[in-house]
Amino acid sequence: MIETCDQIFVLLLHWLESFLPASWQSVAGTVLCAATIVCLFPALFALAVWLERKGLGRMQNRFGPNRVGPFGLLQPIADGIKSLTKEDIVPFSADAALHFLAPVVLVVTVFMGFAVLPMGRNMVLVEMDAGLLFYFAMGASTELAVFMAGWSSRNKYSLLGAMRAIAQMISYEVVLLLSSVVVVMITGSLSLTKIVEAQNHYTWGFPHWYILTPWGLAGFVMYAIAATAETNRSPFDLPEGESELVAGYHTEYSGFKFALFFLGEYVAMFSISGLGTTLFLGGWSAPFSFLTWIPSWIWFFSKLMLSIFVFIWLRGTLPRLRQDQLMNFAWKFVLPMCLLNLFVAGLWRFMGDGWLRWVVCSAILLLAYASIALGEQRRKHVGPRSYRYAE
Amino acid sequence: MSLVFYLIAALTVAGGLAAMLLKNTVHCALALTVAFAGLALLYLDLDAQFTGFAQILVYVGAVAILVVFAILLTKGSETPKDGVFSKTWLAGLAVAAAVFAVFAWSILQSVSRLPQAAKVPAVTVQQIGVALIGRYVLPLEIVAVLLTVALIGAVIVAMHEKEGGAQ
Numbered sequence: 148m149i150e151t152c153d154q155i156f157v158l159l160l161h162w163l164e165s166f167l168p169a170s171w172q173s174v175a176g177t178v179l180c181a182a183t184i185v186c187l188f189p190a191l192f193a194l195a196v197w198l199e200r201k202g203l204g205r206m207q208n209r210f211g212p213n214r215v216g217p218f219g220l221l222q223p224i225a226d227g228i229k230s231l232t233k234e235d236i237v238p239f240s241a242d243a244a245l246h247f248l249a250p251v252v253l254v255v256t257v258f259m260g261f262a263v264l265p266m267g268r269n270m271v272l273v274e275m276d277a278g279l280l281f282y283f284a285m286g287a288s289t290e291l292a293v294f295m296a297g298w299s300s301r302n303k304y305s306l307l308g309a310m311r312a313i314a315q316m317i318s319y320e321v322v323l324l325l326s327s328v329v330v331v332m333i334t335g336s337l338s339l340t341k342i343v344e345a346q347n348h349y350t351w352g353f354p355h356w357y358i359l360t361p362w363g364l365a366g367f368v369m370y371a372i373a374a375t376a377e378t379n380r381s382p383f384d385l386p387e388g389e390s391e392l393v394a395g396y397h398t399e400y401s402g403f404k405f406a407l408f409f410l411g412e413y414v415a416m417f418s419i420s421g422l423g424t425t426l427f428l429g430g431w432s433a434p435f436s437f438l439t440w441i442p443s444w445i446w447f448f449s450k451l452m453l454s455i456f457v458f459i460w461l462r463g464t465l466p467r468l469r470q471d472q473l474m475n476f477a478w479k480f481v482l483p484m485c486l487l488n489l490f491v492a493g494l495w496r497f498m499g500d501g502w503l504r505w506v507v508c509s510a511i512l513l514l515a516y517a518s519i520a521l522g523e524q525r526r527k528h529v530g531p532r533s534y535r536y537a538e
Numbered sequence: 539m540s541l542v543f544y545l546i547a548a549l550t551v552a553g554g555l556a557a558m559l560l561k562n563t564v565h566c567a568l569a570l571t572v573a574f575a576g577l578a579l580l581y582l583d584l585d586a587q588f589t590g591f592a593q594i595l596v597y598v599g600a601v602a603i604l605v606v607f608a609i610l611l612t613k614g615s616e617t618p619k620d621g622v623f624s625k626t627w628l629a630g631l632a633v634a635a636a637v638f639a640v641f642a643w644s645i646l647q648s649v650s651r652l653p654q655a656a657k658v659p660a661v662t663v664q665q666i667g668v669a670l671i672g673r674y675v676l677p678l679e680i681v682a683v684l685l686t687v688a689l690i691g692a693v694i695v696a697m698h699e700k701e702g703g704a705q
Contacts, residue, residue, distance in 0.1 A: 245568070277663050280591040287599020291571060294606055298564060310610075313603060320599075337663050 193223035206463035230406035245299035250407035253292035267444030300399035308395025312386035319376035325485035343430030382465035420454035550576030
């Protein structure tokens with residue numbers, strides 16, 4: 148029974164495939180899985196938008212959407228219908244072909260990333276030896292879509308927003324890759340399925356998740372920072388800073404094309420959270436050995452939604468960074484720490500089992516963090532806050 | 539030579555041609571990206587996963603962005619009035635044809651010389667990594683040093699200009 152619950156989607160797929168002739172089965176199975184992914188994540192997107200508006204409302208002492216349906220739950224549907232029926236305006240001097248292609252390319256590349264994410268035991272669309280590399284290749288392609296959107300609009304705000312977005316995405320992509328490399332170093336494989344399997348062991352009831360090691364915790368923190376920046380979420384939402392740039396690279400988009408950008412942003416959030424879950428939080432494995440009877444896909448999606456909640460929480464808490472702070476933070480703080488973390492992971496691998504490696508690895512990381520952070524703070528002369536009031 | 543190969547080849551060649559013939563420089567850069575992506579697909583068609591994904595990551599993700607940044611920062615995105623074709627296009631055509639002929643000749647020669655391997659070897663990413671760190675470690679390190687030198691050089695060029703402006 149437990150086994151059936153765990154594998155229910157796999158069994159369902161095999162049952163549906165059995166109606167087709169044998170030569171069609173693999174093709175039909177792939178199409179069905181892809182269709183499921185393309186339907187499931189927009190549905191989750193609707194839920195996440197509702198959650199974000201409600202959650203932000205709660206944090207800002209207001210109600211959030213509360214008119215359409217119970218607790219405003221039908222608000223996403225109303226928004227969807229609205230964006231579908233709105234006029235699609237293309238600026239007169241815009242590059243019509245690129246202006247049309249940009250949201251399409253963005254959404255397609257964002258959805259491609261899900262192909263290699265294991266969403267449960269045996270639940271991965273394409274089993275790839277170089278799965279992680281595929282994911283990053285697809286992630287890197289979204290930058291081009293952002294550029295196309297910003298440039299083709301012929302609007303200075305769009306172009307500025309696109310330039311900011313690309314500069315930010317390139318800087319933080321380095322961090323994103325380097326912080327994930329430690330996982331590959333320890334697992335010895337780029338296959339995401341193997342990475343999850345390597346974490347799916349238990350000692351005294353606790354899992355072998357990578358976040359529960361010194362280098363894994365440091366890697367996860369840096370991955371989370373880079374992921375927030377990569378998806379242009381607050382506090383790294385400069386590319387669409389409303390007060391300066393109207394709406395950044397999608398200023399000139401309206402109607403359904405704008406909805407596609409919105410969808411792309413949220414789906415990218417899901418996919419990057421999914422990858423973080425897979426790399427550091429044990430993917431679909433249960434957090435304690437006595438909870439392994441709960442189906443694996445429930446764990447994956449719970450961790451996914453928890454990450455989304457953290458994204459929303461951060462947005463409700465932190466103010467936006469300045470452009471120079473953003474760049475300095477990436478290149479002068481996070482990148483050196485990432486490089487150090489690579490060294491620490493190597494040390495961890497070759498020091499063998501025992502308590503000594505825990506002490507040494509933690510000490511190196513903590514000392515480096517303290518020295519860089521304290522040095523930065525001393526250099527900047529952060530004094531007590533002073534206020535000036537208008538006369 | 540399957541249908542997939544012809545489709546990808548047509549896409550790649552079309553991208554390359556568009557990169558050459560289009561008037562707007564940014565369009566050219568984006569067409570070049572299509573050619574890069576086509577090449578990546580060709581690698582994937584040959585079961586070379588690592589090379590294919592690395593091609594997308596490096597060329598589509600980084601080189602294409604670098605090219606469009608360069609175009610935008612150098613005010614080259616406006617279409618020139620006197621056409622995009624160089625005056626020495628005939629000589630260029632001759633050189634290109636000669637290079638193509640040499641390549642084609644050498645490839646056709648190599649097909650008959652090499653033993654016809656019936657089985658395609660399945661190379662995993664791990665094997666590529668071991669080969670890079672083991673047998674090919676010297677070329678790898680030379681490339682690494684070269685890239686570091688290029689990076690430092692770029693920084694120095696950018697810094698020098700700034701100091702001159704300040705004085």
